[in-house]
Amino acid sequence: MSPYEWLRRVVRPEAFAAALLGDLEETRRAERGRLGAVRAELRHWRRVISVTLHFASRGRKGALGGIATDLRSSLRRWAGTPTVSITMVASLALGIGASAAVFSVVEGVLLQPLPYNDPGSLVIVRSEFPLHGSGDSRTSGPEPLDLEASDAFADVGVAWYRPGAMTDDGAEPEDVDMAFVSAGFLTTLDIEPLLGRLPTAGEDELGGPEVVVLSHSTWQRRYGGDPAIVGRTVAFDDVPRTVVGVLSPTTRMLMPADVGMPAELAAWIPWGGGYDQLDRNWRVLTTIGRLAPGQSLTQTQAALDGLATELVDRHSDAYGASGFRWRLEQLEDTIVAPVRPVLLVLFAAVWLVLVVATANVANLMLARAARDQHEASVRVALGAGHWRVLRQALADSAIITAAGAVAGVILAAVGVRALPALAPPDLPRLEAITLNWTTLGYTIGLTVGTTLFLALILAHQANKAMRGSLLRSHRTTTGGARTRQALTVAQIALSLVLLVGAALLIRSFVRLSAVDPGYEPDGVLTMKISLVDSHYPYSDRPKIAEFYRQFMQRVGEIPGVTAVGATSRLPLDGSYVVDAYSYEQTDGAIAETGNTAQYRMVTPGWFEAMAATLVQGRTFEWTDDGNSPEVVVIDDTLAARVWPEGDAVGQKIRLRSDFEGTEPPWAEVIGVVRHMRQHPRMIGAEQIYTAHQQAATRTMAISLRTEIAPAPLLGAVREVVHDLNSLQPLQRVRPLDSYLSQAVAATRFALDLLVITAVMALALAAIGTYGIVSFMVSQRVREIGVRMALGAAPADMTRATLRSGAWLIAVGIGVGLPAALAFASSLRGLLFGVSSADPVVFLAVAAGLGAIGLLACSIPARRAARLSPVEALRAD
């Protein structure tokens, strides 16, 4: 509703209101010429509000009419000192706006339920090997069948993902991500198709019909929303498939980040792999279950523990002495778990800012109350009761908080738009973040709370003034000095808390950025190739190896390329494979248990393209192929633990299993490289590299080191791929260092926001300290005059003022330190390479805050010194 509509509502009859508005418009135009546009506008709106309030309260008796009068008189008084009022409104707008924006993130990500039916009963099944100290977010092929047979769940569904190509005749091939699912996967999530149907039992069997369910966006983008799509034949990786259904545009696939489900899936294909034929150690399946009705997570977990023990007995060859078990996690928890700490810390931080802002406003209001105390005393002396005093206090604070809340909501609306840009890309459910009714409700709650708090402080002060203060001159009253000092101490303490948090995160971020990843991320372009199934069946390993050999050779010849190689998994790319290994000790004995390492397959040239450091021996060559003895390269972490004498090269290692589950032969260690960090935070994991040509897989990540800007080379690389196989798309082309910045994105996000909140708190606290010290000086003008008249030097006055300010700051820091310690320990999960009680940070922040506080005091202190004794004495 516009201000004019409000006015028309309260001013009657209509003709009177119309004439009134005409008058206001006429005056506005006349004033525009005389006073300038800005002042004319301000005065115009003041008149509109004044008329509306007058008419609204006219003729109403009792409490309500009184409140309108109170609001009007508050408004008039605040309008009289615009600088102070704007400072207060701006403080609250910052506090309320930040709170509302962060609340909307917390609400969208943490509080809103998943968009699935009964999300509480959906679980994800993870694998754990306690005796190996390892685990995996996925299960192997046969395990979901065991789960299904056990009746522990109402429904079980599995999925795995891989990039592929849409290869319809007469259309450009398009690279997309596809999900291969059991018939039960989509039904377990209770997803309804928009068109057609979901895959049915039997379609996921070996040799079942080749069908596909398309995503809504694929249907729209590639097939123009063809209403007759169901029944049409489309081609994926050169395999014709009949479309049986299309999902609705609102369907969201939300899985925990470590499962590695691509953000955008083009198609769901019932998978005919024959789960029972797969190796029990090949963990590639995302397995979800819906708890049976009436069964709790704990009960189901207990049932599965029993089942796992049975399986380990029955398949001891596969599970060995690993202590294998499944671990169930509620889907909802596990999706938001990684971001929960960051969001909760932020939530706490904005709350602290709001408290600091409110303290600031309370301080300014009390200063005003002290000034108006004489007037208040008169009013009380004339018979105003407690309720009347409280009502005026409520009106005074309500006007400011309401204006602050309106400005705050506008700020929050802007902030909520900006947050996704700052947020780490893997923040789940970014699209769920909006400024909705829940957030508005929360903001209204905050506003009402703040109003009441401020009103209580004001009313308390005013009531104290009621006790006989008419007898005293208003100059000598304390005017809530004690309360104001306490508020300032609280502001300094809370600012210290936020500053310590921000400083710890800054130090962590510097440490994190300085971590040597074990390779040189600059100047490397990465891309993925996933060979098309129909041309490169995964059993034809020589053909796959040959593709990559030719690819590397030809790309290596492109001018500007200094090195090229491929790996099964890039470091920093989220997921990684951990497996157990055995090794031959120097005395010839075999160490079987307790050894796990991250492993990846790499081609010759990869270590060179990554600029990894070779410590000992050599890296792979093209002659290390299927016809030559098995070889591995290990990292220096593994070498140092297993062969501390430095004689790792030439020793024997055996990985527990390869993809077929056959016992692989012993492999010879041919080289040792520096440890390459999987993630900047991850330390200590051992690493084993196997030769890709000796066990080739189809999906590989290429690393291309170039000496010139890589963009122009990309065309040449695409040409090579096209020459080798015209159907083959190149996927996820991006620089290697972008993975690095993504890996530290969560820390960066928390850091950015905590620094913003800390700076806000610091500014508010500095203003608050300045305000209280100025106030103390103005209270003591006469005392200062007397002392100076008696011969005190101006420098003494400065010192005395600074001393009183310094005392407040010292108490604030003293109170803040333990609180900061507690806050810092809640940050522990976000810190890196710095203790949550880092003395350097605490000392530096306390010293910095003290210095800024003293700086704020120095302004009124100098003013005190410049007072002329004559004027100071006359001041009363």
Added chain:
Amino acid sequence: MTSEFPGEFEQMLMLVILQLGDDAYGARIRERLIEDVGREPSAGALYTTLKRLETKGYVTARAGEASAERAGRPRRYYRPTEAGTASLRRSREALLQLWAPVATTLDQS
């Protein structure tokens, strides 16, 4: 018809309306008040008082012409009624009566 005395601000407004004659409408009344009394009334007080004068029957209002500078809204011209001028007169007489004995003393102090 009421026999009570008009308030101070009511009197001021009626006097301005009388002065302005045919030109007595809101924006003009406001300007003249500032010129003559040197004080800018709050817009709310001005219009609630005008409304009250109408309700009490001290003034009558008629719609005037609309113009572009008023965003197409009509003026509302006021004219005192018999009752209005009578109450002004009553008030003046009462005040003069009260002033007469003290005027000299007050003027000298």
